[in-house]
Amino acid sequence: MKFPGKRKSKHYFPVSNRDPLLQQSPPESEQSASWVVGIDQTLVDIEARVDDDFVRRYGLSLGHSLVIEDDVAEALYQELVRENLITHQFAGGTIGNTMHNYSVLADDRSVLLGVMCNNIEIGGYAYRYLCNTSSRTDLNYLQGVDGAIGRCFTLINEHGERTFAISPGQMNQLHAESIPESTIAGASALVLSAYLVRCKEGEPMPEASMQAIDYAKRYDVPVVLTMGTKFVVADDPQRWQTFLRDHVSILAMNEEEAAALTGIEDPLLAADRALEWVDLVLCTAGPQGLYMAAYTEDEAKRQTRQPLLPGAIAEFNQYEFSRAIRRHECQQPLRIYSHIAPYMGGPEKIMNTNGAGDGALAALLHDITANRYHRAKVPNSSKHGYHWLTYSSLSQVCKYANRVSYQVLNQHSPRLSRGLPEREDSLEEAYWDR
Numbered sequence: 001m002k003f004p005g006k007r008k009s010k011h012y013f014p015v016s017n018r019d020p021l022l023q024q025s026p027p028e029s030e031q032s033a034s035w036v037v038g039i040d041q042t043l044v045d046i047e048a049r050v051d052d053d054f055v056r057r058y059g060l061s062l063g064h065s066l067v068i069e070d071d072v073a074e075a076l077y078q079e080l081v082r083e084n085l086i087t088h089q090f091a092g093g094t095i096g097n098t099m100h101n102y103s104v105l106a107d108d109r110s111v112l113l114g115v116m117c118n119n120i121e122i123g124g125y126a127y128r129y130l131c132n133t134s135s136r137t138d139l140n141y142l143q144g145v146d147g148a149i150g151r152c153f154t155l156i157n158e159h160g161e162r163t164f165a166i167s168p169g170q171m172n173q174l175h176a177e178s179i180p181e182s183t184i185a186g187a188s189a190l191v192l193s194a195y196l197v198r199c200k201e202g203e204p205m206p207e208a209s210m211q212a213i214d215y216a217k218r219y220d221v222p223v224v225l226t227m228g229t230k231f232v233v234a235d236d237p238q239r240w241q242t243f244l245r246d247h248v249s250i251l252a253m254n255e256e257e258a259a260a261l262t263g264i265e266d267p268l269l270a271a272d273r274a275l276e277w278v279d280l281v282l283c284t285a286g287p288q289g290l291y292m293a294a295y296t297e298d299e300a301k302r303q304t305r306q307p308l309l310p311g312a313i314a315e316f317n318q319y320e321f322s323r324a325i326r327r328h329e330c331q332q333p334l335r336i337y338s339h340i341a342p343y344m345g346g347p348e349k350i351m352n353t354n355g356a357g358d359g360a361l362a363a364l365l366h367d368i369t370a371n372r373y374h375r376a377k378v379p380n381s382s383k384h385g386y387h388w389l390t391y392s393s394l395s396q397v398c399k400y401a402n403r404v405s406y407q408v409l410n411q412h413s414p415r416l417s418r419g420l421p422e423r424e425d426s427l428e429e430a431y432w433d434r
């Protein structure tokens, strides 16, 4: 486990330190002590540069993800090939990206559940998917299917905005029997997306996801849900609110999804509303940066040393230096909030906004898993006086998430090609001055 940012703080324990006291902890075993599990619809992203007219002609919706029928997919694909518009082909899928990015950041194990072709052809989509996934992502639990994985046509316009057209193949054929109970039981988090319910009648993916949620609840593993697209939410916001209240601990969304879910345009107020259902909210807001909202233990709250921010909730970041805790672990729950503007004001030129939100979630998962790792290694540390959810304060997690989003905006693929530079590992204040 690589920690999320080197800390000057006394609590960080350097892995290479030769201090004899620290040597008492047993050596790292091959098998990781902490990991995250995610379920995804296995998809390869086929990226092409198109104009907005192309998007309209195929009945798609700018900036969103829609499922298309096979004949439409074929016509669309043929036009892309004929006009020579395809620029890149990557492994994709919102949770696949998040697991990969987590593994790259933490240099540690994530487990991906989903389907994979039984017969893999060199150079084919399935082959590309496997080649473009981190070797730290455990693919041993994928379920074989006879047929193709899904294709996600990722259509980028001149402003770098992306629209998805999904040709599903066999991506929704994951069965409940393929969900490994013990892998979920030992995980730091189970990560799902709202896309998983977007299936045809009778497809097993929703049932497989519910099976995973049941296991997670049985072992008190936090369930993380990323919203994916506002259309899935807008179909039935009431149903999603109930789903969140009944099953989800951590919610990740962007401001459009937040508005569809809560009916509230202001991302801070929408995140605050969502705290009625979940323990922690990450709400990205494109060029506005991102917000987080969570609970802390009132007795252990910490005042920020940064300027108090105006907003729909006055001075909302007052306790952003506090760590997050799940509501049911609190004696006296207190709501805390934080916001951060885009790192360095955003890249000079955005290559592609695809996956910036997935990147932010991977950073949050890294912080949560590092906390669990630290608790397992140093259970009597003063850092674990309470049963915290995050290793870092809400403020620090915001910075880290934002930094990772920046990295994704700066490259083509939604999957990080490498971890953050070592020199930048410190997320101390000075680092944030341009």
Ligand SMILES: Nc1ncnc2c1ncn2[C@@H]1O[C@H](COP(=O)(O)OP(=O)(O)OP(=O)(O)O)[C@@H](O)[C@H]1O
Residues within 6 Å of the ligand: 228, 253, 254, 255, 284, 285, 286, 287, 288, 289, 290, 341, 342, 343, 345, 346, 347, 350, 353, 354, 355, 356, 357, 358, 359, 360, 402, 405, 406, 409
């Ligand atoms: N135009 C921009 N300028 C500066 N930063 C940006 C811009 N767009 C996104 N970001 C950064 O990326 C983060 C995530 O962006 P965004 O809200 O677009 O995610 P998203 O819509 O969930 O993305 P995806 O669904 O593709 O993963 C933001 O919090 C911000 O830090």
Ligand SMILES: O=c1[nH]cnc2c1ncn2[C@@H]1O[C@H](CO)[C@@H](O)[C@H]1O
Residues within 6 Å of the ligand: 041, 043, 044, 045, 065, 091, 092, 093, 094, 095, 097, 152, 164, 166, 193, 195, 198, 354, 355, 356, 358, 414
């Ligand atoms: O329906 C879907 N299911 C799963 N993943 C999807 C779907 N639509 C788009 N993406 C994925 O979202 C990533 C960026 O956040 C893209 O890599 C794309 O593959």
